[in-house]
Amino acid sequence: MSEMVNVFLFGKKYSVPSNLTIMRAMEYAGYQLVRGCGCRNGFCGACATLYRIKGDRQLKVALACQTKVENDMYVATLPFFPLVKEVYDINKVRPDEQIMMQLYPEIYNCIGCNACTKACPQGLNVMQYIAYAQRGEYAKCAEESFDCVMCGICSSRCPAQISHPQVAMLARRLNGKYIAPEAKHLTERVREISEGEFNQLLEDVMQKPVEELKELYNHRDIEK
Numbered sequence: 001m002s003e004m005v006n007v008f009l010f011g012k013k014y015s016v017p018s019n020l021t022i023m024r025a026m027e028y029a030g031y032q033l034v035r036g037c038g039c040r041n042g043f044c045g046a047c048a049t050l051y052r053i054k055g056d057r058q059l060k061v062a063l064a065c066q067t068k069v070e071n072d073m074y075v076a077t078l079p080f081f082p083l084v085k086e087v088y089d090i091n092k093v094r095p096d097e098q099i100m101m102q103l104y105p106e107i108y109n110c111i112g113c114n115a116c117t118k119a120c121p122q123g124l125n126v127m128q129y130i131a132y133a134q135r136g137e138y139a140k141c142a143e144e145s146f147d148c149v150m151c152g153i154c155s156s157r158c159p160a161q162i163s164h165p166q167v168a169m170l171a172r173r174l175n176g177k178y179i180a181p182e183a184k185h186l187t188e189r190v191r192e193i194s195e196g197e198f199n200q201l202l203e204d205v206m207q208k209p210v211e212e213l214k215e216l217y218n219h220r221d222i223e224k
Contacts, residue, residue: 081152
C-alpha cells in the first residue's frame with residue numbers, strides 16, 4: 001500500500017496515495033476531468049496548475065499530469081493561463097521582423113531574466129526562442145519551440161507579459177507556410193483525401209469493432 005498524504009484541492013482536504021500525480025489525485029478525490037486536458041479528450045497543456053507546500057511561501061506552477069503530490073500541498077487550477085492571442089490571416093502576413101513588432105511587440109521588452117525557461121515543464125529554452133523571434137529567425141524559433149504544449153506556464157512567470165506560446169505558434173506557422181521546403185508527399189496526400197480516394201477505407205474502418213481496431217493499430221506498419 002502506498003503511503004497516504006494530505007492534499008488540499010480548491011481549499012478542501014483529501015487523503016490520497018503519495019505515488020499519484022496531481023491529476024490522478026484529483027480523480028482519486030472524486031473530481032471528474034472530462035474535458036480540457038489532452039489525456040482526457042482535450043488539449044495537452046490544459047492541466048497547468050498552481051500549488052504551494054505548507055510552510056513554503058513560494059507559489060509554484062506545474063503540469064498536473066507530470067507532477068506528483070506532496071504532503072500538505074495546496075492545489076488550484078485556472079481555466080486558462082494568461083496568454084494574449086492576436087488574430088491574423090496567415091495568407092496575408094509575411095516572415096519579416098515587422099510582423100512580430102505588429103502582433104507581439106512585448107517580446108522586445110524581454111529583460112533576459114530567464115524565468116520563462118526555468119518554469120517550462122517541457123525543459124524548453126523559451127528565452128532563446130523568443131530571441132530568435134525578435135531577430136526574425138523564424139525557422140530557428142520554430143525548431144526551438146517545437147515541443148511546446150501551449151500550457152502558458154512560461155507566460156505566468158514573465159514580468160514583460162510576453163505570450164511565449166503564441167509567439168512560437170506564429171513562428172511555426174510562418175516557417176511552415178513560407179520558409180520550410182514543401183513536403184510534396186503531404187501535398188499529394190491532401191489532394192488524394194480531398195478527391196475522396198480514402199472515403200471507402202474510412203467507412204470500412206468506422207464499421208470495425210474496437211478490439212479489431214486495437215489489433216490493427218498495434219500491428220500497423222510504421223514508416224521508418
